[in-house]
Amino acid sequence: MTAEKPIRILLADDHHVVRLGLASLFDFEASMEICGFAEDGLQVVEAYREHHPDVVLMDLRLPGIDGVEATQRIRDESPEARILLLSAFDTDQDINRAIRAGAAGYLVKNTPADELIAAIQAVHRGEEYFTEEITARMNEIRKADDLSARQSEVLGWLAKGLTNREIGDQMGISEDGVKAHLKVIFTKLHAADRTEAVAVAIHRGYLREE
Template structure:
């Protein structure tokens, strides 16, 4: 007869040691949970997941080298049943949708209370999804709106670097008129007033990362 599992192992992934320490303190107050391991970036997260096979992974998205979305993609391709909770600062709707599409189970913000994190972990272990209220509101506010295409994001990334339409056209091997058409489409979809505003909106919503 197989006994009930004593503790669920959780892999904590964040590039800030203080955040990892805080999550460890929260998790280890629970009698049926323990921190199975820690990782400071996406590459280490993949290695640790493969080695430890934790019951659940708590992961940030924006990290150096390999980011959280890349790590989720790799882990889920190898372990389709992996249970992954995103715990991040960024509520942008495009980023959230991508995280769930790639296989995240839940999406929380770092402002979440201790009890909210534990409740989400227990829910994920039972197959339930949790979405932070602020995140759900962000998604709802853009429901029905058309997202940016990969080519449009490519143009906007070059705009964010201060490139002119002519320079962007040369780099992407397209005509300047094509770049202008894509910028018109981007600004229409985002409701942007100008190029700088479009970049700011795209970063906030998670279509692209800050260039800082």
């Protein structure tokens, strides 16, 4: 019987000590091996092209381009890429951006070693790996994903501080039409008013903070 090949991991983190610690962890896992390292987002993209790893384990906060942007670039070139993001942060905005970029999993850095190993194995099998807490938050986030293109446009103008009349002028619709869109937006974002709608949209990653 042929021995199963180890999972080849590309490890990306800008902290040398973190890279060493994770590399040491995988040294004790016969089913896994490090095939490359990267210290910033652009290096990850180049390293993926060079090594074609089975799984990318990547820090969210990287110099140059961050882990989310690196994920997007890798998956644009290689849709089959399996990427697990590891971060010290777990805000809705970070999680939502990671999911939209195509990350297969998201873990915080205080995750126990055995769970990290399980996550890598799951991602390697082609599965997604998110904790129950993050999954619950993802479900809430996805409730707003059915905003129409027009509603998203209204939200964008709203974030720029335009009045209903000004938004209508920009979009070529009536002020009443803008109000109708806002009513739906408030409902979908569970927002009480314009300010809260913009704040929720920024928090969830639908809008970038100016």
